[in-house]
Amino acid sequence: MLMCVAPCGSEIQRPSPACHLDLVRTIEDYEYVQDGDIIIGGVFTVNHFMTGLGPKKDYVNSMMVCLRPIPPYYRYFLTMLFAISEMNKDPTILPNMTLGFHMYDSCNDNRKAVKSILQILSGPGQTVPNYSCRKSGKLIGFIGDQNSETTVNIAQILALYRYTQVSYGATTSVLNDRNMYPTFLRTVQSNRTIYFILSNLLQFFGWTWVGILSSDDDSGNEETQLLTQNLTMKGICVAYMIKIKPGVMSITENTFKNSIETIRMSSAQVIILCGTFSSFMADLLKEVRHMLYDKTFIFGPKIASNAFLMEHFREMLTGSLAVEFYNLPVPDMKSFYDSFQVVNHPQDMLLEHIWLLYLHCSGTNESSNRFYSKVYKVSLFNCSGTKRVTEFISFQNPGLTDRVYKAVYSLVHALHNMYLSIGSQAPEKIAQIPKSQCSENCLPGTRKVPRSGIHACCYDCVRCSEGEISNVSDSENCQQCSYNEWPNEKKDQCVQKRLDFLSYSNDHLGLVFALFSSILCAITGLILLVFILHQDTAIVKANNRNLSFTLLVSIMLSFLCVFFFLGRPADISCLLRQISFGILFTIAISCVLAKTIIVCVAFKTIKPGNLWQHLFRTKFSNVIAIICSFIQIIICVIWLSVSPPFQDLDTSSYQDKIIVQCNEGSVIGFYSVLGYMGFLAAVSFVLAFMVRTLPDSFNEAKYITFSMLVFCSVWTAMIPAYLSTRGKYLVAVEIFAILSSSSGVLGCIFFPKCYIILWRPELNTKTSIMERRIFK
Template sequence: MGLVDIVGQRWGSDNQKFVDSPIIVEEIDKTLTLFAKHKIPGLDGMPIEWPIPPYYRYFLTIRFAINEINKDPTLLPNMTLGYHMYDSCNDNRKAVKSILQILSGPGQTAPNYSCRKSGKLIGFFGDQNSVTTVNMAQILALYRYTQVSYGATTYVLNNRNIYPTFFRTVESNRSIYFILSGLLQYFGWTWVGVLSSDDDSGNEETQLLTQYLTMKGICVAYMIKIKPEILSVTENTFKNSIETIRKSSAQVIILCGTFSSYMADLLNEVRHVLYDKTFIYGPIFASNTFLMEHFREMLTGSLTLEFYNLPVPDMKSFYDSFQVVNHPQDTLLEHIWLLHLHCSGTNESRNRFYSTVYKTSLHNCSGTKRVTEFISFQNPGLTDRVYRAVYSLVHALHDMYLSIGSQAPEKITQLYYWVKNLKSSKGDLLFKENGELVTSFRIMNWRSLNKSSVNQRQVGKTLTTNRSQKNFFIMVENIIWKTEMNKIPKSQCSENCLPGSRKVPRSGIHACCYDCVQCSEGEISNVSDSENCQQCRYDEWPNEKKDRCVQKRLDFLSYSNDYLGLVFALFSSVLCAITGLILLVFISHQDTAIVKANNNNLSFTLLVSIMLSFLCVFFFLGRPADISCLLRQISFGILFTIAISCVLAKTIMVCLAFKATKPGSPWQHWFGTKFSNGIVILCSSIQVIICVIWLSISPPFQELDTSSYQDKIIVQCNEGSVIGFYSVLGYMGFLAAVSFVLAFMVRTLPDIFNEAKYITFSMLVFCSVWIAMIPAYLSTRGKYMVAVEIFAILSSSAGVLGCIFLPKCYIILWRPELNTKTSIMERRVL
């Protein structure tokens, strides 16, 4: 669409009123026509000026709005507005020439001079394209003429120092591409292609797009910039572009810049590699009906960002009135009929030209067909933005007229001040500080219904353009994609790294191309495409998939859920019961010779201490606590010390029994129960003192060992003072060693029951078990360390019990004839 200037008749000198004047419309053949140059597929690549009905719709919208304003007695009373319309044809030179022509007036162009004889230049509408609008705005800013664009989106125009008189009824590319980049991120498209025009608009938009994509972690797989090139160069460009798109794994393509015949050429040539691609583009491309008409199959499934519709009156009846039969002098309308319906016009030379170019015969038409019947005309495009542009300028002019009255002719170039201060229906400024009209956006999904029509359906909308917040809402279930089963397309350089793994960048410039590796031990990632894995807490450990931390397993020797603990509990109970039965046997036969000969008090004490030693195993089972840690070592140390003290007393009494039988032996004074009881009490008291000192300085306590194993926590007892612990064990070992040495020395004494030999074997078993236990104890962790200690307790206690008492039980129960004093004496004599 071209540029439009509005003129009003000069003020009267007496009453300051406008005098009616007709709307000024330049002859279409004398000006740049409302054509958009497109290279039409199927015409051997020949560029042809193709008049597009939607642009004619914008022209009619401006006429409708100005007619409404001129008829409204409350708006600009006593003033009639007219207009000149020019088409820039998206060419900077034509745009600049048109601006200078309008400023100079009719006749020869004279920069900085105006040759107008009537009408006051008020302001300008347009242009639609950013490339031409920037140059127009630079010139108009010098003369302080107000300009309102309805399609230019370049953010360069936001600079109010350079373009103070420029306004637009659309938002800049900053908002558009920020939302588009968020849309790509929402669908997980991190690997995209870009098709852009190679001009100022395309360069600016691709730079802005790349900036936002980088912020969102999205990479550009390729960027094809379309240049206006000659045919031979263009063919090479087509080949390179086809190969680039074909090899790339990017399934999403973004359109940027300005749509032109050269971009249409490229899309037409590479369409066979684009059918499975999903296109994303902004409002300017979305409003281009040429795309919908000629590339509907390729663009189906696309997502577009479009401006939200502004309220406009129903103009259909006004549009319907534009028929060739009603407007025979409208040469633009005649061109549209000629090209779209092959209707012959009044200019024979033009008819021959189009018949030759399009290779078709023209025919006479009735001229009654309405322009609204064209499918491309039915698309509103930027109609509402054009309408709002006209009314915003006129309302500002009305406010200025009411405010400054007679000063209006001199202040007409300061109209931009009043446009800047226009208020919306809500009382806010209509145009923001940067001159933009900020509204919401619609997210549309293009769908090809059949070979001749394309349907657009709204699938989302923007909530805000604040870049610090989520800026859109989208209904994914309403989108129709090109893929099978209507799945969301995937456009990634690499497959997603599943939870439990992290991304490792590949060598190259693209951060979106990476490999996936499993998280290290003790680390997890609970989201896809995680760049770093997270360390679990000290009491947690990754699950098998490494996508979440689970509580570490507590490791201790349980007597309820652990087979090893159940075995130890069973053996401890059985051995305790056996010891109790032996004690009952000895108590029931305490008057027999064999029980009396072995000091029944020591035997009873030894059996009780062994039985309690078996029971103290239960302190080692179950989850350790401070009290159980305290009791397990103390009970074990004291009970074993009592047992070994009894064995030591027995050993000493065996020695004394034979030495005291000699006449006049001094050992007779030591032979008796008091001496043996004194040995037990003395030896046990020393161990009690060691334990008291240990508990006083640093008692055992429960601790959690989180460092020995990565996947479990060892609940164990810390011995507190290592010196105290090993002092207890060392003292027991000392007593056992003394007992073993003494028993070994008297093992050959002529005793029928050979008590010394049994004690020797029992102490040999005891010492062997505990000597073997120490390295095993130190080399294990957790419940197995406890199991080693329990095994040592059970085996050493069972060894003492078996070696000392089972032979006696055998004689008491099965060989009672040997359980007599006579048998004992006979054996000794022998």
């Protein structure tokens, strides 16, 4: 261990040149620090590259700036924050210790990565190699980096100090050397494994003639060497190998022209991409784009996770094959990502830089705004800062998210297991601090209650009351959760109450109602079609076919209005649900009432052959239906004018959930609608019962009697059930009443007629009707 503690920090006013070595000076150092008992260092690549502002040859004195932050790489950065936050919440992992972090953006630059590592090792303040100025928190290891080039340089330094390093993206096989890199680990496979798999893939498809595009750097050289070795073993030949140097390349240069000509002239239809994907490789691909649409690209997971390549060359890469890492199980982090907005994290410079680059939003620093506006050649303006980082399409690509989470998870759990192992081996008695207290410590979720007596040190621990929590040990009082939250099972944290409503997608009861409503609506439509096709037959004409058609349409729409009752209530759906079913049911009952009155009047008060009998059969029935329906419409208009229904949240009926429901507004209006429907149904039932034995065609009065009996029975039973339920079950009761009563009317009135129309056509004649009347 070469690190030693020296007088640093505030005690050093002017560090000596030998102690202080600032390798890279940047305009903005993207540094993220959170204190804790245990510190995890992190070096992530978020910005794509760095550029210098100053003398080209004087690197130490030149100012460097990080450019082009990439949203999916920022996702990896946030994943480490999420993992540390989740493990801090878990009392079983490293109990009585808190995890902190010290993180930097390497900007995909080796020198910046080295500078960041030395800064983390030195602690806050000046970079002092070989000394630790950290006053609190013990540094246990490092996460990162993503690229092999920066990771190798980091690993060389950390190997000296024996610090554990877990990379989430470096694939170079150089790091397999346990002698040089004894503390290096990673959550991805090495290039040796990747290109072994890739060569097997080529052999499987019989592709023996391929081209290779590679970066001309350490990563590209290593990968092409491994690739050619594996290809040779599989009998696959390389048609050409183009290496792209990491320097400015113009289309006028001979090397660039030769590369384009090589690709154009080659008969190889398969091209392998390897090495480091850079802007120079992008330039070449862009120049030869028109020649590559019939080519098939093959590449490994490192290039497959490159968001820029996948976004800007999507059309050209269609049909390509990529070797990707298998997915590791990780928690859902969407809600955590959603919280990252500039308005919520004004100090997050990386987030601000992403907003500036992709949304042209100005930041808080005017000088930085002027600088970046000139560099990116964009005009900046003030933004609300409410856009979520998850709304960026590229951010939604998970990429190496699971690898980052597993890297943090593995490092922390390894430390946890080490502490458990040390604790089990040490003698239980000079290793533990003696404990002398009257009562045990009260855990989170409980509070202290003093015992009767004179000693304040003696107390009992009782669980917090309903709706209260305590999130610290030995709490004197419990805290009340807000109205939309409820304590978790341990009562040490408030969690959001679940919303309770009858859903048509995630609730089995809602699915059943939606299914039955659709089926009954379809059946009603089929009956309507049968009546339309047989509208000139005796059975359809006998009882005012216009009323029959209107009744069928209103019943069909009544079945469909059930969908207003499903799903999360909103103001518009609350308004429509009661009004729609009230008016539609009233139209249906008005038609039934009109049919009943016609039967009653025709056989009780009007002599056969009288002029009034013809008038009642043709006009009076329509007038009755219209007047009865219009009265209900007036009631609904008055209801909506005085106090219409609206969405309401019931937070008091249940402790652990919020009922999302419809407040009916005016209770008088709601029961007036129901009462009026009940009045019409009762009148229709009484009249139909009085004339049920008259010799009407096809026993119309008897059918109406049964249908109104079903209707009145259902709604009479619904009222007490409606008043005694809450939440989604209250809605379910009303839906059941709608479906049952509508089905009763449909079945009692129309099923017997459909039976005669479809299966007893010999009875569907005027002669048969007259004979049955005479017989009666």
